[in-house]
Amino acid sequence: MTTTCRREAAESPSESSGTSTPPPAPERGTGAAERSRKRRGWALLIVAAIVISAVAAGIGRGQVIKSEGAGSLFDFFAAAASPRLDAEFLALTGTAMLTTLAYAVLGTALSLVIGLIGGVLSSQAWWASGVRSRRGRRLAGWGLARAVLVVPRGIHEVVWGLFFLVVFGIDPIVAVLAIGIPFGAVTAKVFSELLDETGRKPYTALLAAGSSKWSAMLYGLLPPALPDLISYGFYRFECAIRSAAILGLVGAGGLGFQLALSFQTLRYPEIWTLLFALILLSVAADYWSSLVRSARARGRRRSRDGGGVRRDPLLTASLVFGAVLIALSAWWVGLDIAVLWSGKAWEFGIQLLSEAWPPSVGGTGVSGLLMLAGVTLAMSIVAITIAFGLGALFAVPASTPAQGRDHVERGAVARIARTAAMLASRFVLVVLRAIPPPVWALLLLFVMYPGILPGAIALAVYTTGVLGRLMAESVDNLDARPLRAIRATGASASKVFCYGVIPAAAPRFVAYGLYRWEVTIRETVVVGVVGAGGLGLLLDHQIGSFNYAGALTTLATLILLTLVVDVTSAAIRRSVR
Structure with a gap:
């Protein structure tokens, strides 16, 4: 995410190489006027879309507020001052907190594996190298790689969670896959953009020297991009904590599951204890991520000031700690990847897909769906x-x-x-x-x-x-x-x-x-x-x-x-x- 925006903010129109004189002034003026017209057009469309959406949402028309519910909302926020803190419930909250953390860690690890492989295979740098006569084939390969990532990226992790619950039942693999697959697709998109923004001189030099694509990528392109890749990985970890909590609301366990139970019985003190635990997890992840980003920024400043590139001890310690967390998380939730090739799971999956095909519009009809x-x-x-x-x-x-x-x-x-x-x-x-x-x-x-x-x-x-x-x-x-x-x-x-x-x-x-x-x-x-x-x-x-x-x-x-x-x-x- 951060990389996409930084790339677009950094790009600026440039003159075509090979021209010794600047373009004529009228062309520049015409281009500026055209861009201005496009911006005004988009601005008008955006304003119109906001107005139409606000009307559709009921703003300014109809009854929206339930005044009788204000008392319940006040009671809910008043309970923040007196959360449930007895030993039994704190032990339950701690267990749920560790489960949510474990799902986030394992889901992030899977997403980084998918993101790294998918990011390389969907990057322009990977497909740009090769003989010119195969340019059409390389473009088709790049487009196919990008298209494959669209579907998992477009489906929310809750939907993946509901699907895997049907296939695997209540199992830790459900939350790990539900987080790892869509996050992996998003990470692959960002990683590919990071790799495309990285200078390619070492990469192309290794290719010219006869190295394979994977070797050139591993030694020529990944090392300079690694700090940004790691920084984004920590950001995804922070997001994964929230996703793990959301998956708990649909039955995957952890803090979200306990929140759903407490909401059903309207036990506000319990809800606040669980929310404070979730906030604590998010603050810790945010702080960890901020430390890593600060270390990366310091390294960049040292490099710009001529101090050379040095390995940051905080980054190294974070990677080691992350590896330990992955092992502990797998042990805590009892992760067993053998269920992935279980015949019974595959049978459920094939049965589910056979029931889903062919797609049906159902009672809503096309107009209702639209x-x-x-x-x-x-x-x-x-x-x-x-x-x-x-x-x-x-x-x-x-x-x-x-x-x-x-x-x-x-x-x-x-x-x-x-x-x-x-x-x-x-x-x-x-x-x-x-x-x-x-x-x-x-x-x-x-x-x-x-x-x-x-x-x-x-x-x-x-x-x-x-x-x-x-x-x-x-x-x-x-x-x-x-x-x-x-x-x-x-x-x-x-x-x-x-x-x-x-x-x-x-x-x-x-x-x-x-x-x-x-x-x-x-x-x-x-x-x-x-x-x-x-x-x-x-x-x-x-x-x-x-x-x-x-x-x-x-x-x-x-x-x-x-x-x-x-x-x-x-x-x-x-x-x-």
């Missing part, structure tokens, strides 16, 4: 619009004080206030993204009628935590020199912010927002499962009634909708470069 796809799209648009605004508001206070000393505050009191604001903002963002969207949706259903809006707001709250962090990192990574230059002219802090920070960070904000929209369209499934509507609710009903043919059609519709969003998002990103 209407639910529209509902899902509207939910995602409302969610990302709210999350984008809130994430941007949190971004600046959540950025590090080091940037603030360069372009905002200089006094000791101001720095202390800035540090306090940063810590508070970051804590809020961690809490927002630590609690899974289904939990936010269940809370909102206390005071809101079921429909698009509670699902959209639940997704928006969760996505705000993710976007706020990513946007804060983009502010952290701004080049401080232009900001200091503006400050040196005597400009006030507000002017530095308006004319220095916002213009520099806005393209990255937009890129992050568009990418999260692609993710949010898949996340609609998890809030649909708890009654927020759209294709997710239909899919839950179809799986619950064993209508696998209808479920396959719904999944295909969701994948096509995801592809439409991906293509639209990519087109918008190109227009704002």
